[in-house]
Amino acid sequence: MAAAVSDTRATAQAGAGPAAAPKPRARRRARLRRDRLLLLLAAPGIAVVLLFHYLPLAGNVIAFKDYQPYIGIVDSPWVGFANFSVIWNGDPEFLNALTNTLVISFVQVAFVFPIPIVLALMLNSLLSERLKRLVQSVLYLPHFMSWVVVVAIFQQMLGNAGLFNTFLRTHELGDFNILGNPDLFIPLITAQVIWKDAGWGTIIFLAALSRVDTELYEASAVDGASRMRQLWHVTLPSIRGVVVLLLILKLGDALTVGFEQIILQRDAVGADASEVLDTYVYYNGIIGGDWGVSAAVGLVKGLVGLILVYLANKFAHLLGESGVYQK
């Protein structure tokens, strides 16, 4: 609709000059002249996008080089795929990071993903609108805290001198070391993700639920549907599209798990329990100076992520959902 309008405008203006229909080239030039101010307005934003989103992609060449910071990217020798050998040959540290990443991703989809849905269904069926608003504003709050704050608060609650252990000690129940325990690391960071984002996650489901036609509830009730059947046949189908969309986004992000969150707590439990692909790249490359290998791992991770989004979207189309982008 908008396109049609502006196209007519384009032809109207371009055609206003010579009587004959203008050539495509002349029309392009006329459009350029007409839109030059628009292009000028776009320039700063486009420049930032090109400089900080596209230009760094070129830096990935060091994945194929033996990069030495003092020689520079251009003069460092090419080494082909040598840097990728940690991936093909299964370097133990890399495998550890990969395994941790996949396990954490899977655990988070299984345990974190359903919680906002359940919360949204509960909020949606509250009788008092005011109570709903109040609960929402409390539960959304942690989303706006930084990871540093969230980790600090968890330390305060669960750390050795924290509220929980203080309570145990005063009741002579002994200590329970949670934060420094490698076996509890994944449950801990999962709990943190739930605490921070489960409330906020309800917002998109609540939006979908609010669009359900209330007449559907009446009609189904007249047909004798119980509350459970209404939930199953009316409420849940209304959020199916959103669920599929979010699962796709999640799948595309399967190799990216809480970077800031993990880096803040890695020292407490050690690399074995906590290293994920992003922290592997950071510690090996920027801290350890193994630039080429880290860039190679980062590059493969990015490509796999891209493929995952593409595949997940294909799958969504097969299911008859619209997914992230249309066909």
Place this chain on the structure above:
Amino acid sequence: MTVLTSRKPVRRNVNGTPPPGLAMRGAKGLILLIACALVVVPFLSVVSTSLADQQQITEAGGYVLWPERPNLDAYRAILAGGVVTRALFVSVGVTLVGTLLSLACTALLAYALSRPGSFAHKPLLMTVLFTLFFTPGIIPMYLLIRSLGLLDSYWSLILPVLVNAFQVLIMRAFFMEIPRELIDAARIDGAGELHILTRIVLPLSKAVLAVIGLFQAVAFWNAFFNAVLYINDTAKWPLQLVLRTYVVDNTSLGVDGTEIAGATLPASQSIQMAILVVSLVPIALVYPFLQRHFAKGLLIGAVKG
């Protein structure tokens, strides 16, 4: 008819479907109450500990839920001009400058992209859109920042996150909703592009500008990892890094004698919690405004559109 279309009567009266039982409603209330308590109690404990005196904290063995003799000593100590004060200025500066620049870039770009059929519209839109599907990676990003000479510069905290494709698309969708007739009428009256933008489009988009601006501000304030990567000079650290050092790692920052005014370090429990509270103040200030817009569902509507 109006009675029938509202939801409450449906639940109660229609044949066969019982209203939710008391047990069911009780269980739901209890779960939501616990969920709220899990959010509220930690914050209460943080604020109380920051206000409590050392004696009570020692007696309690760590943390307190309610200060018996509340005082502001911890706040006086951290705001007296030491590391925390300086970090606070850095964070405020980066957040203000970053948000203003980011909002300007986002709005101008979104406006320029809101005219299908304009010159190079499609390639420009695609250029922005594609950034949603990949991230440049840590190492190439670091190399870029270093070769631009931005290491240890505040610009390294601002420029890389200046334009977010998602926000551009939200704002663009909003601009495109503005009736064409309004803009065409102004054009017939001889208004130029800039005039249309500043007199018609932007005033009509105050709400979306406010929401996106607030989200950007919160993101700048909370940003942590870019500073870890690009800022080595501890004198230039933003508040989140200082918070990490003092509170999460429980160590001190030994920079040129400007420790937290005279306090023995690692900082006392109440000082640590006071730093945490200070870092939360700006969020608490903007939260009511953010909330007003959640209620309208503005953001979600824009995303969906």
